[in-house]
Amino acid sequence: MRNQIYILGKLMEIVIIFFVIMTVLFFLFRLSPGDPVSKVVDPMLTPEDTQYLIEQMGLDKPIWEQYMVYLKNCSTGNLGVSFHYGEPVFKIIKERLGWTILLFTSSTVLAALVGVFLGKISAWNKGSRLDNILSISALVCYTLFIPWFALLLLWIFGFKIGIFPLGGILSPELWVTNSSWFARGLDILHHMILPLITLFIINLGSYLLLMRSSMLGVLREDYIITARAKGLSEKVIRNKHAAKNAALPVVTSVGLSLAFSINGGALTEQIFTWPGIGRELIFAVSNNDYPLAQACFLLIALVVLLANFIVDMLYAYLDPRITH
Amino acid sequence: MGTSLKLRVRFCFNLLLLVIMLIAVAAFLSSCQKPRNPGLLNIGLPEEPRSLNLWLGTDANSRKILSQIYQPLYRRHPETLEIIPWLARENPVFDKKNLTYTVKLRDVKWSDGSDFTSEDVLFTKQMVFDFKIPRYYSKWNIIKKIEAPDAHTVVFHLKKPSAIFMSRVMTVPMVSKKEWGTIAKEALTKAKPLRSLQDYEIEKPLGTGPFVLSEYKKGSYIHMKKNPYFFGRGQKIGNHLLGPYVDSLLFRIYGTSDVAILALEKGDIDYYWGDIQPGYLKDLKELDSIDLYFNKKSALYFLGFNLRKPPFNDKLLRQAVAMVVNKEFILTRILQNFGTPMQSVIPSGNHFWFNPNVRKYEDGKTRDERIKSAYGLLKAAGYSWDTPPVSEDGKIVTPSDIRLPSGETMDDIVILTPPADYDPKRAFTGTMVQEWCRQIGLPAFSRPMAFNSLLDTVKGKHEFDAFILGYGKLNLDPDYLRSFFDSKNDKPRGWNMSGYHNLKFDKLARMQTTLIDEKKRKVVIWKMQEMILEDLPYLPLYNPYVIEAIFNERFDGWVSKVDGIGNIWSMCVVKPVDSLEE
Numbered sequence: 001m002r003n004q005i006y007i008l009g010k011l012m013e014i015v016i017i018f019f020v021i022m023t024v025l026f027f028l029f030r031l032s033p034g035d036p037v038s039k040v041v042d043p044m045l046t047p048e049d050t051q052y053l054i055e056q057m058g059l060d061k062p063i064w065e066q067y068m069v070y071l072k073n074c075s076t077g078n079l080g081v082s083f084h085y086g087e088p089v090f091k092i093i094k095e096r097l098g099w100t101i102l103l104f105t106s107s108t109v110l111a112a113l114v115g116v117f118l119g120k121i122s123a124w125n126k127g128s129r130l131d132n133i134l135s136i137s138a139l140v141c142y143t144l145f146i147p148w149f150a151l152l153l154l155w156i157f158g159f160k161i162g163i164f165p166l167g168g169i170l171s172p173e174l175w176v177t178n179s180s181w182f183a184r185g186l187d188i189l190h191h192m193i194l195p196l197i198t199l200f201i202i203n204l205g206s207y208l209l210l211m212r213s214s215m216l217g218v219l220r221e222d223y224i225i226t227a228r229a230k231g232l233s234e235k236v237i238r239n240k241h242a243a244k245n246a247a248l249p250v251v252t253s254v255g256l257s258l259a260f261s262i263n264g265g266a267l268t269e270q271i272f273t274w275p276g277i278g279r280e281l282i283f284a285v286s287n288n289d290y291p292l293a294q295a296c297f298l299l300i301a302l303v304v305l306l307a308n309f310i311v312d313m314l315y316a317y318l319d320p321r322i323t324h
Numbered sequence: 325m326g327t328s329l330k331l332r333v334r335f336c337f338n339l340l341l342l343v344i345m346l347i348a349v350a351a352f353l354s355s356c357q358k359p360r361n362p363g364l365l366n367i368g369l370p371e372e373p374r375s376l377n378l379w380l381g382t383d384a385n386s387r388k389i390l391s392q393i394y395q396p397l398y399r400r401h402p403e404t405l406e407i408i409p410w411l412a413r414e415n416p417v418f419d420k421k422n423l424t425y426t427v428k429l430r431d432v433k434w435s436d437g438s439d440f441t442s443e444d445v446l447f448t449k450q451m452v453f454d455f456k457i458p459r460y461y462s463k464w465n466i467i468k469k470i471e472a473p474d475a476h477t478v479v480f481h482l483k484k485p486s487a488i489f490m491s492r493v494m495t496v497p498m499v500s501k502k503e504w505g506t507i508a509k510e511a512l513t514k515a516k517p518l519r520s521l522q523d524y525e526i527e528k529p530l531g532t533g534p535f536v537l538s539e540y541k542k543g544s545y546i547h548m549k550k551n552p553y554f555f556g557r558g559q560k561i562g563n564h565l566l567g568p569y570v571d572s573l574l575f576r577i578y579g580t581s582d583v584a585i586l587a588l589e590k591g592d593i594d595y596y597w598g599d600i601q602p603g604y605l606k607d608l609k610e611l612d613s614i615d616l617y618f619n620k621k622s623a624l625y626f627l628g629f630n631l632r633k634p635p636f637n638d639k640l641l642r643q644a645v646a647m648v649v650n651k652e653f654i655l656t657r658i659l660q661n662f663g664t665p666m667q668s669v670i671p672s673g674n675h676f677w678f679n680p681n682v683r684k685y686e687d688g689k690t691r692d693e694r695i696k697s698a699y700g701l702l703k704a705a706g707y708s709w710d711t712p713p714v715s716e717d718g719k720i721v722t723p724s725d726i727r728l729p730s731g732e733t734m735d736d737i738v739i740l741t742p743p744a745d746y747d748p749k750r751a752f753t754g755t756m757v758q759e760w761c762r763q764i765g766l767p768a769f770s771r772p773m774a775f776n777s778l779l780d781t782v783k784g785k786h787e788f789d790a791f792i793l794g795y796g797k798l799n800l801d802p803d804y805l806r807s808f809f810d811s812k813n814d815k816p817r818g819w820n821m822s823g824y825h826n827l828k829f830d831k832l833a834r835m836q837t838t839l840i841d842e843k844k845r846k847v848v849i850w851k852m853q854e855m856i857l858e859d860l861p862y863l864p865l866y867n868p869y870v871i872e873a874i875f876n877e878r879f880d881g882w883v884s885k886v887d888g889i890g891n892i893w894s895m896c897v898v899k900p901v902d903s904l905e906e
Contacts, residue, residue, distance in 0.1 A: 033774070034784075049462065086524075166586050167579060175539075175541065275543020288776065
């Protein structure tokens with residue numbers, strides 16, 4: 001019963017926070033300067049044309065009326081039509097989301113797996129040469145400037161050596177012919193490698209450092225001394241007693257990173273011409289494309305809230321005291 | 325380090341090596357299977373086109389695609405800039421008495437093989453009127469009615485004589501009744517007809533142009549094939565024997581110009597249809613495989629003043645600022661000589677309408693001479709300084725803040741500019757104008773502002789002192805002077821951003837729209853330019869070149885015109901290099 005109340009309470013929290021986010025988003029965009037047509041510098045567009053366009057977008061109505069329409073649409077799952085593309089927002093997100101998840105989720109998972117493993121080794125060998133090398137490398141990775149690093153990789157491997165394409169998700173000259181699905185799959189993989197390496201290296205540093213620091217904390221715990229006193233092997237102590245407990249904050253971090261991975265990364269997507277959500281989000285915000293920008297943010301908010309909920313549930317499961 | 329750990333590390337290292345090898349093999353296999361079609365012209369685009377729906381795709385990148393599909397009755401000659409027949413067979417016959425233009429159409433087919441007829445012209449007009457299509461409706465409104473006596477003749481009846489009829493009505497792309505008839509009918513039943521029309525997804529646009537859409541992979545590429553029914557094939561129009569001589573066009577979308585330029589250098593693309601910044605030129609010039617093109621732009625970059633309030637409601641103060649602004653400096657230092665200083669509000673590349681005899685403000689003079697002239701003008705107008713910019717012995721000194729003729733000190737002047745990441749040229753020009761103003765004691769401050777906010781402040785709220793903005797792609801017809809400076813357009817969201825009111829100018833601006841005789845109209849347009857350069861609501865600053873580059877090993881024959889080589893003429897005449905050699 002207590003667990004059910006706890007879950008219900010958390011769900012209520014999510015609903016309320018989501019509603020607040022929806023409202024804040026709506027008013028935040030309306031408060032920003034300009035409107036979807038204000039950026040058009042075209043003398044052929046008369047003030048009457050501008051006013052007519054605004055009316056057609058429904059932006060001439062009082063803001064409360066717009067807000068009610070927005071709430072009604074959101075509650076029925078209607079995210080509206082993009083002002084910029086003239087396409088349903090749902091369709092645009094659907095097209096972009098797959099590419100973002102493919103790239104960012106795979107890089108997050110890969111980086112987390114390798115980061116946890118290397119962080120564990122680094123902490124276990126604290127003060128050794130290996131620890132120094134790993135820690136310094138992780139710091140370098142963590143502080144890399146994404147655009148610079150991405151462009152450097154493109155320049156070396158895409159331009160100078162020429163073994164990878166200069167961005168994009170596919171080779172058009174291959175796709176416009178009747179190429180096989182296998183060839184197309186291979187082509188996507190080929191295009192994915194450089195952005196994947198970029199994100200992997202950048203994410204790796206943070207996971208490694210997080211795991212190392214968490215593991216160092218755990219290694220000072222009494223139960224590690226107890227395990228040693230019991231005569232357990234070093235391998236068992238490291239992997240079963242220390243690493244498992246140390247991985248808890250990393251799991252939280254990975255969970256949230258996975259949720260945020262649907263947000264993509266505007267810079268990485270821009271440089272690698274990766275048609276994901278991140279690029280679209282920035283574009284929508286800068287062009288006052290309210291429906292698209294709102295929908296992207298709502299999606300991110302929803303996924304992050306759900307990820308938090310799952311993490312809370314996991315914590316409650318792992319540590320029953322929390323439900324009390 | 326324990327043995328087991330060493331083994332694990334070694335295992336990981338080996339695994340990493342294996343993954344790298346697999347990647348290398350995949351990369352090799354993938355790059356081996358990409359065929360290179362010799363008739364495929366690869367073009368880089370800086371951004372994704374907004375839409376392939378003609379009524380929504382009004383942005384530059386959509387136009388690049390749609391201009392290959394939808395065609396107008398008349399278009400401009402690439403070299404002479406005259407309006408010449410395109411879908412029309414010949415120049416229209418104007419009946420002065422009845423105010424009619426009779427247009428004869430060529431034998432043209434739509435890309436599905438059906439005939440393009442006068443019915444389609446009537447239908448296009450009906451769409452513009454029914455949906456009040458922005459940009460077109462206000463211009464087409466001068467049409468009283470259109471008749472189609474036969475399938476290849478259209479008669480336009482005008483309400484009044486119109487000088488912009490040819491440039492603004494006849495150059496609008498025609499649409500097919502077959503493609504749009506049902507869509508338009510359905511959209512008109514909706515509460516927001518225009519929005520419904522714009523939101524309609526067009527998968528295979530039906531046009532009369534040299535290319536048809538083959539495939540659009542969003543975020544990646546647009547593939548266009550030769551239109552087998554293109555009316556221009558083998559015809560000599562505008563002194564060019566039209567093809568197209570390539571099999572297809574492949575537009576590839578790039579996220580940044582850095583990557584697009586690398587793709588051009590590597591030969592992945594044959595042409596980058598976007599502006600190249602001067603910073604890239606050093607590398608590009610060193611490559612034999614790259615040809616560079618520098619063309620004038622139909623653009624206007626200017627310093628605008630707010631004439632509605634002090635201090636710039638004083639013409640003499642504006643003229644003094646114009647005297648200290650060094651356009652030569654902007655050209656050589658900021659544009660790095662890739663452009664021209666602007667003398668008038670019509671670019672010099674627009675030969676016919678450009679007036680070279682407008683008032684010039686100390687052009688070619690030294691810094692000291694400029695300051696002295698500005699000082700003399702302001703002093704005579706009653707402005708004063710505790711320490712004037714020119715000392716009693718005629719030396720230039722750092723002045724104190726200027727005092728208005730009333731004796732009060734002048735409030736800070738803010739010059740709004742777009743931010744440097746949006747347009748470094750305008751941002752740096754703002755900083756320089758600030759410094760030049762300070763040389764005569766004006767308390768000027770350049771303030772970069774997000775572009776949306778800048779437009780909102782200047783165009784919507786009119787809360788500013790001065791600003792630097794530009795129009796990157798002006799129509800070649802000078803009627804835009806009316807939009808910019810007619811007092812009727814001094815309203816929120818109106819194009820008269822400076823708040824210029826001059827009844828004589830208004831009269832001329834309205835009169836020129838009715839002058840069909842171009843020579844007479846030119847006299848009026850020249851007079852209008854003289855008035856603007858005398859009153860200075862805008863001080864024209866510069867006009868940058870359009871810098872473009874091509875990879876020259878596969879295709880040649882690009883057609884240069886105002887605004888660059890990216891145009892339909894190029895697409896119709898560019899040939900594979902091999903065929904040129906033969």
